[in-house]
Amino acid sequence: MEGDLGADGLEEISPFWPQTEMLRRRSRLDESRFEKPGERGRSFHVPCYSISAKPTLLDVKEHLEPVELLTKVSRTAVKIVAHRTLPRSGIGHERPILPPPPSPTASSFTPFDLSSPLWHDRHHMPSPNHVTPDILALDFDGVLCDGMGEYFETSRRTYAKAWPGAPVPGDDLLPAFRRLRPVIMTGWEMPLLLRAIGQGQSEASILRDWAKVRDAQAASGPGSREQLVGLLGKTLDAVRREWIAADRAGWIARNTAYCRLEELRQLVAEPERAVLVTTKEGEFAHLILDEWRVHLADIQGKEAGTHKCDNLRALISAFAAAHGRRPRVWFVEDRFETLEHVTTHPDLEDVGLYLAAWGYNTPQTRATATASKRVRLLELEQFRQGVSAWP
């Protein structure tokens, strides 16, 4: 009985322990008086109670008050109801399993059917301790790296090249740039954000409808929207390369990790493959991670795919080809829209999705993630402890 209930059950039945233990001790005492083996197992009398030689579930059932037995059954049923199904990601979803209705004929013990498909799929069953993904896909900016100082300076230098006649944005724009960084999806948008702030666009309108503000800025030139977007993207990367060539250590110093580097090294060593999936050029993330001595199995920058869904698909296909099975994938990202987009693709429905609460997102976004049935809000304190501490 105790073994069936587990640790919680032990705690729950502890008020009755003295009674049952007393019966067991009496049982052992009286059992030792039998001289012939054949006499074992017979019922005999002790003061107040009639029990068999070997305590069984039946003994407990007979000698507990009805109210005690009801309490045990009720608690056990609650444990079953609380059990959740797990998709291949290993992350619990809101799909509670109700206990099966009691069968009137089920009076004897039924052994497990090991030929059942349930047992063939044991790789994906919940571990009693914790689940580790096969592939951990990590965003870079806002998840591993806080590069706010670098973004601002690179954007300012790019701005000066794209709009040479305009005054270069001053440091006074940095606080607003920092607050509004969550609207940015890719690098070329950052000089446009600086321009919008410098022209006096309200922060509320930028937060509410960045795509509209951004496109209006992009349409104002120079050149067409497509030409300006192309120019900004190329100039941003060129500015970075120039800065790195002139002052590599200074450039790297503008990028800081959110947690201790040792914690990061341990985290990326946990899954079979920890992979970076970023909209940044992979070469820049590479430089920083090499400096940090954080080694990932792969770095997929913006050159590797137009959308992170494509990166995830490529990772899944490569793993399946090498291992003959679909991997358990977890994806950590600080942009909720990106995670939400993944949820619209049925072929990625088993990917575990985590929003990095410490990254470039707003309290409203984090509240949305908290209410999401699919996306999990991940706190930095949980992240740095390794996947076993994740929700």
Ligand SMILES: [Mg+2]
């Ligand atoms: Mg990010």
